C-alpha cells in the first residue's frame with residue numbers, strides 16, 4: 001500500500017444506505033464525516049438505493065449503469081443491505097453475491113480491513129482475567145477477491161439422492177502476494193510490527209502451501225516485522241483466551257470472514273466493528289461499511305448503535321489521506337464510549353450528535 | 362444412528378498413543394476405562410506406534426497392513442499425533458492427511474462428535490455476565506468425510522508468479538443427509554430437542570443450498586425437534602455472547618473444525634474437550650481422541666491434563682452401548698473438576714488416579 005496522497009477539494013462520495021438500520025446508521029456516519037472533514041475537503045454525495053427493498057420492487061440488484069456511476073466516485077459509504085430472514089422472494093446469496101461481493105470484486109477490493117480494538121468502556125464478553133492481561137488492539141487484513149468467495153463450483157443432479165455440490169477456493173500468486181505485501185506494510189507502520197498468517201495449511205495443502213511460501217518470501221522484504229503462523233482453529237482459542245497476542249492478522253476471504261466476526265464480538269460487539277473494502281492501488285473507489293447487517297428486527301425504532309458506521313467513516317478519511325481527521329473521529333468515539341452509562345438508551349441520532357459534537361470540539 | 366447394541370465380552374481396542382503428550386494422556390484414559398468398564402467387558406489392547414516419531418524414523422505414516430488390522434478392532438483410542446512445529450522433515454499435512462484424516466475417511470467416520478459443556482469448576486474465558494445467563498451444554502455434530510477435507514483441488518505453475526492453487530469442498534446428498542439425520546436423532550434424545558444448522562448459505566450457494574434443503578427435508582421426520590439456522594460468522598458472535606442458545610449444532614467438516622475449537626475454548630479449554638470420530642452404522646470401528654494436539658513443548662513433564670482423553674474414553678463406552686459406564690466417567694470428571702483448586706499442580710497420572718478412584722467409587 002502506497003502512502004496516501006490526500007484527496008482534496010470536492011470528493012465524490014457514493015452513498016448506499018441500504019435496508020433496515022442501514023439508512024439510520026449511515027445518516028449518523030455522514031453527519032460525523034461532514035464535521036470531521038478537513039478544511040478544503042467537500043463531500044459531494046450521490047445516493048444509490050440498492051438492496052433488498054429495490055430488489056423486491058424491481059428485481060434489480062446492481063444495474064451495470066449504476067456500477068459504472070459508482071466506479072467514478074472517490075469513495076463509497078455503505079450502510080447495510082439485506083431483507084427479512086427467510087423471505088421466499090429473496091433467495092440467500094442474491095444480494096450478498098450480486099451486490100456486496102460484486103462491488104468488492106468489480107472494484108478490486110483486495111484488502112478487507114477490520115480493526116479490532118477494545119476501547120475503554122466497551123463491553124467485552126471476555127472475562128476480566130483475560131482482559132486484564134493487557135490491551136487488545138489488532139487489525140485483520142482479510143483477502144477480498146479470491147478464496148471460496150469466487151463463485152466457482154457448482155452442482156450436479158440437484159434435488160436427487162445423487163446430488164453433488166462443490167465450492168472451489170481459488171488462490172492465485174497474484175492475489176495472495178499483493179494482500180500479504182499490504183499486510184506487511186501495515187504491520188510495519190504499527191508499534192509492535194508483528195504479522196500473523198492464519199490458514200489451515202495442514203489440511204488445505206495446495207492453498208496453504210501457496211500462502212505459506214509467499215508469506216515467507218515477502219517477509220524477507222520486511223526484516224523488522226516479526227512473523228507468526230496460526231491454524232484457523234487455533235486462532236479461535238487464542239482470540240478467546242489471549243487476544244493480546246495479535247497485532248496484524250492476514251488471512252483468506254472465508255477465514256477472514258469468520259475471524260473478524262469473532263474479533264468484533266470480543267471487542268465489544270458488531271455495534272462497534274468498522275470495515276474497509278480497500279483497493280490500495282486506487283484503480284477504483286474503496287468502500288467502507290459497518291460489519292453488522294441490516295437488522296430488520298430493530299429497524300425503524302432508531303435504537304441501532306451507529307458507532308460502527310461512524311468508525312467506518314474514519315477508515316474512509318484515513319484511506320483518502322486524512323489520518324488526522326480519522327483520528328479525531330476515533331478519539332471522539334473513544335470519549336463517547338467512556339462516557340456511556342450502562343443501561344442508558346440514547347437513540348441512534350443522539351449517539352451521532354454526541355460524537356459529532358465531540359469531533360467539532 | 363441406531364440405538365447401540367451393547368458390545369460385551371472381549372473388546373478389541375486399538376490404541377494409538379501417538380506423539381508428545383499423546384502417550385501420557387492415553388495412559389490415563391486407559392486407566393479410567395479399565396475401572397469404568399462394565400462387568401463382562403474386557404478390553405484387549407493392541408498398540409500401534411503411529412505418528413511423527415515413526416514417520417521420521419521410517420517414512421511410514423499408515424501402512425496398509427496396519428490399517429487392515431485396526432479395521433478389525435471394535436474401537437480405537439487415539440492420543441495425539443504431531444511433531445515439533447516447522448520441522449523441515451515433517452511437511453504440514455503429512456500426518457494430518459496421511460494418518461488422522463485417512464483413518465476418518467477409510468473408516469467412514471462421518472459423525473465427528475464434540476460435546477461442549479461448561480462443567481462447574483471449569484475456567485471459561487467468558488465473562489461472568491455471559492456465563493450467568495445459564496448452563497452451556499451443547500454438542501457439535503461435525504461432518505467427517507466430505508467438505509474441503511477431501512483432498513480435492515490442486516495447483517498449477519507452482520512457484521511461479523502465475524501459480525493457481527485450488528481447494529474443492531465436495532458435498533454429496535448421500536454424505537450430507539446421513540450426518541443431518543444423525544444430528545436430528547441426537548437432538549431428539551436431548552431434553553431441549555433443538556438443532557441448529559451452521560453454514561454460509563449466502564456465499565457458498567451450491568453447498569449451502571444442498572445442506573439447507575436436506576436439513577428442511579429431514580426435519581419433517583423429526584417434528585418434535587426445533588430447528589434453527591446460523592451463518593458461520595454469526596455463530597462466532599453467539600458462542601462468545603450467548604452460547605446457551607445452542608443444543609445440537611450440525612455443520613460441515615471445516616466449519617465444524619473451527620466451531621469446535623471455539624467451543625472447546627469457551628467451555629474451559631482443549632484440556633477438557635473430547636471427541637468421537639463415529640461410524641454410526643458400525644461398518645468399521647469408531648475412533649475417540651482429545652481435541653488437543655501433541656503439545657511437544659510440554660511433553661515429557663507429565664503436566665498435561667488428561668481429562669479430555671479420559672472423557673474421550675467415556676464417549677467410546679457410550680458408543681459401545683454402555684451409557685451408564687460413560688456417565689460414571691463423566692460424573693467422576695465433574696467431581697474432580699469441582700474439587701480442583703486454582704494453582705494446584707497435579708501431575709498427569711495424579712489426575713488420572715483421582716478420576717479413576719472416583720469411578721471405582
Ligand SMILES: CC(C)[C@H](C(=O)O)[C@@H](O)C(=O)O
Nearest residue numbers: 096097100257291563564594
Ligand atoms: C454478507 C456477507 C456476504 C459478508 C461476507 O461474508 O463477507 C459479511 O459477512 C461480511 O463479513 O462482510
Ligand SMILES: CC(C)[C@H](C(=O)O)[C@@H](O)C(=O)O
Nearest residue numbers: 202203233457458461618652
Ligand atoms: C489435525 C487436524 C487435521 C484436525 C482437523 O482439522 O480435523 C484437528 O484440527 C481436529 O479438529 O481434529
